[in-house]
Amino acid sequence: MKRIALAVATTAVALMSVNGLAYAQTKGGIIDVATIGEPPTLDPMASTADLVGIVTQHMFETLYTFDAKWGATPLLAAALPTISDDGMTVTIPLRTGIKFHDDSVMTAADVVASLERWTKIATRGKQAGEVITGITATDDATVTITLSKPYAPLLALLSLNNAAAIIIPAANAAQDPLTSFIGTGPYKLQERVPDQYIQLVRFDGYQSLGGEIDGYGGARNQYLDEIRFVPVPDPNTRIGAAMAGQYDYVDQLPVESFQQITDGATEPVVLAPFGWPVFVMNTKEGLNSNILVRKAIQAALAPEDMMLAAFGSEDFFKIDAAWYPDSFNWHSETGTEAYKPLGDTEAAKALLAEAGYDGSPLRILTSRQYEFHYKMALVAQAYLEAAGFKVQMDVVEWATLTTNRADPALWDIYITHSPFLPEPSLMGIMSDTSPGWWATDAKHAAVEAFNAESDPAKRVELFVDVQKVIYEEVPAFKVGNFNALAAQNPALDGVTPAPWPYFWNAYLSE
Structure with a gap:
């Protein structure tokens, strides 16, 4: 009988504690x-x-x-x-x-x-x-x-x-x-x-x-x-290797391979919820230095279709605008009105016209080593093009992506993901120097107040203001919550x- 190792990320239990075997x-x-x-x-x-x-x-x-x-x-x-x-x-x-x-x-x-x-x-x-x-x-x-x-x-x-x-x-x-x-x-x-x-x-x-x-x-x-x-690097190769028992541990498997792994020579390891996929905007230069263009992207994207394409079944994802799920004390719905599960193409078109978009390619930097990144990118491309963008997909190895994202001349959006981090200030967008380079007076006012407060209850209240600024200035687009799959x-x-x-x-x- 297969064992399924499951870790539930909540404020109370995020990692499984092993006190004795x-x-x-x-x-x-x-x-x-x-x-x-x-x-x-x-x-x-x-x-x-x-x-x-x-x-x-x-x-x-x-x-x-x-x-x-x-x-x-x-x-x-x-x-x-x-x-x-x-x-x-x-x-x-x-x-x-x-x-x-x-x-x-x-x-x-x-x-x-x-x-x-x-x-x-x-x-x-x-x-x-x-x-x-x-x-x-x-x-x-x-x-x-x-x-x-x-x-x-x-x-x-x-x-x-x-x-x-x-x-x-x-x-x-x-x-x-x-x-x-x-x-x-x-x-x-x-x-x-x-x-x-x-x-x-x-x-x-x-x-x-x-x-x-x-x-x-x-x-x-x-x-x-x-x-x-x-x-x-190839996810299909990782699936085959996991099914054959070629490795002792196989990380980051596509979640749709769950049944294949269950029937194979290794055991599935599921973390639920694991984290969020995110589209990071280059606010420093290029198209996304214009906040109206970023707002047009936010309006155009359809997270429900993106997550369905990426993960296949609602057993493995949840549409959620809040930057933290409701199992975390950081959870809030405040400011999330701009998040539309099926997008708003007409609103995106209007924002793009207001921005004076000149038809320059919107460059999306992604990788197929995380296959769900690539699948989300394909769906995003379709919705962005429907809103009037010309989209250029730059698909590279993950190591190349992590190098290229440090150069603001090379991309407008890059796709990544993160586990839910215990401290919001660990999120990349909270740092002015992280790729994306989001640095505005509104951000600084909200983040500095949050970081200066030591009282946990007051910090929860202040994070609401941080989330509001994220949605108002769109340094990144959180797509939803997802589970992760590995094999052991x-x-x-x-x-x-x-x-x-x-x-x-x-x-x-x-």
């Missing part, structure tokens, strides 16, 4: 993990791509991470930070005796150098860097961050695994791009053969936290000898279903 864990073995492609980099500071975070979270660690309820929990830090009464001094105690993969010992100097690099290189680091006035080593085991004003998202930003505040040796922090991939994680890089595999092996000097497994937090046990990440070898145990799958604590049963 019913059978003994075995040490040893190698697993092969099929991913959607080749990561563009192994520097998690330099990319917000989920694929980069999935691989590199095994190699590098942050000061904090997320527990099973999406609360921040210590990882390389010894405890949650102490915050001054005025909210502008954040003191972080560090775990001692932590070794890097080169056997050097982590000190506060490494943490300071790493965080300074993060504020210069990572989009989320730059976001935090706008309010960080200093990062200093109080002593070898304490780091102090000073702020220009209270900043509630800082702890979540320090916890995330993409555009991540990883801690690396101070000597390597000057590297850009990173060429020495030395972290503190449970596995270290052994070999990378581009387009073939990334081989990680157990780091024998790793010092796990004690206690129970708790989401991404708690104990990180190194049962496996090796983890090999293998790029399999029945002999692979100890894997917690999660948005970014991880394989410490995993083992092969006898």
